[in-house]
Amino acid sequence: xxxxxxxxxxxxxxxxxxxxxFAIGLIGAKAMEAIGRNPxxxxxxxxxxxxxxxxxxxxxxxxxxxxxxxx
Amino acid sequence: xxxxxIENQVELIHESPLYAEHLFNIGNFSVTNSxxxxxxxxxxxxxxxxxxxxxxxxxxxxxxxxxxxxxxxLLDLFDTVTHSRKKTLLFAPLxxxxxxxxxxxxxxxxxxxxxxxGKVIVEDGHHVFIPFLRGATADLNxxxxxxxxxxxxxxxxxxxxxxxxxxxxxxxxxxxxxxxPKKIWRDPAIVLINPxxxxxxxxxxIGELAKVASLSFRLFGNIFAGEVLxxxxxxxxxxxxxxxxxxxxxxxGAIQAFIFSILILTYLSINTTLENH
Numbered sequence: 607x608x609x610x611x612x613x614x615x616x617x618x619x620x621x622x623x624x625x626x627x628f629a630i631g632l633i634g635a636k637a638m639e640a641i642g643r644n645p646x647x648x649x650x651x652x653x654x655x656x657x658x659x660x661x662x663x664x665x666x667x668x669x670x671x672x673x674x675x676x677x
Numbered sequence: 678x679x680x681x682x683i684e685n686q687v688e689l690i691h692e693s694p695l696y697a698e699h700l701f702n703i704g705n706f707s708v709t710n711s712x713x714x715x716x717x718x719x720x721x722x723x724x725x726x727x728x729x730x731x732x733x734x735x736x737x738x739x740x741x742x743x744x745x746x747x748x749x750x751l752l753d754l755f756d757t758v759t760h761s762r763k764k765t766l767l768f769a770p771l772x773x774x775x776x777x778x779x780x781x782x783x784x785x786x787x788x789x790x791x792x793x794x795g796k797v798i799v800e801d802g803h804h805v806f807i808p809f810l811r812g813a814t815a816d817l818n819x820x821x822x823x824x825x826x827x828x829x830x831x832x833x834x835x836x837x838x839x840x841x842x843x844x845x846x847x848x849x850x851x852x853x854x855x856x857x858p859k860k861i862w863r864d865p866a867i868v869l870i871n872p873x874x875x876x877x878x879x880x881x882x883i884g885e886l887a888k889v890a891s892l893s894f895r896l897f898g899n900i901f902a903g904e905v906l907x908x909x910x911x912x913x914x915x916x917x918x919x920x921x922x923x924x925x926x927x928x929x930g931a932i933q934a935f936i937f938s939i940l941i942l943t944y945l946s947i948n949t950t951l952e953n954h
Binding site for chain 1: 695891894895897898899901902905932933936939
């Protein structure tokens with residue numbers, strides 16, 4: 607039987623990562639679509655895509671910090 | 678002599694806690710290993726700044742032209758955020774300072790020797806290993822202070838650029854309240870709408886606190902998690918396995934420094950523009 611602390615840590619990061627993973631996948635998918643329609647714009651799309659992915663990832667990082675600080 | 682001597686193995690705890698470890702005291706002020714690292718980064722920035730300043734020539738050599746091209750590209754990037762060359766030139770030194778300082782701190786955490794050279798102290802009966810240097814941005818204090826500086830400066834420059842009354846009205850919209858008696862007989866719905874505008878402004882104040890929290894936690898979380906990840910990967914196998922993770926950490930350090938600076942620039946340019954709904 608898992609102790610409560612371990613269960614809490616696991617749930618914190620596990621559930622937090624779901625939304626972020628989904629969001630980054632969507633961003634990548636839309637970026638791929640845009641590149642597929644217009645391959646020349648790859649350079650222009652790359653930087654905003656990385657920027658927005660970092661924002662989406664930050665939410666998962668908040669969850670990770672909470673997971674680290676539960677004791 | 679008897680060969681039945683049992684060796685006393687001392688168990689050493691190597692973990693990187695969320696807070697930075699205390700090294701020594703200067704008077705009442707506790708110096709931690711993150712503080713030492715950030716001072717090292719500071720000394721590097723100041724040293725290179727002073728040394729390279731004397732080498733700037735009118736006809737640029739190769740290194741100077743490369744850096745000039747880089748600065749041109751950065752200024753064009755900042756232009757897309759501020760839409761005004763004048764403002765970009767005003768804000769660029771601040772933003773590039775944030776970028777260089779954060780980048781150096783992020784990358785210092787990856788050097789060999791940082792995090793591995795240290796001393797062993799006894800705490801609660803356990804022997805704990807404390808490194809002398811540790812990445813400064815892996816400590817919430819550093820990132821929180823950088824975020825607070827950035828958001829404060831955006832407010833102060835907002836007051837400088839658009840004036841105290843206009844900036845105040847972005848948060849507590851007294852202008853909307855004062856317009857009710859003036860416009861009520863031309864447009865009666867304004868009695869309902871302007872109080873709502875007043876409260877929307879109040880929520881913006883909470884938004885400012887959220888900006889500080891998100892800036893600091895984003896940088897802290899990325900760098901601290903990277904540190905823990907590298908330790909975990911090195912514990913699995915110390916030789917080939919950490920290499921891709923080191924590249925990941927290099928990239929993450931650069932990207933997070935860039936994002937921090939661009940966000941501060943965004944907040945600055947939003948606060949220094951006259952908004953007309």
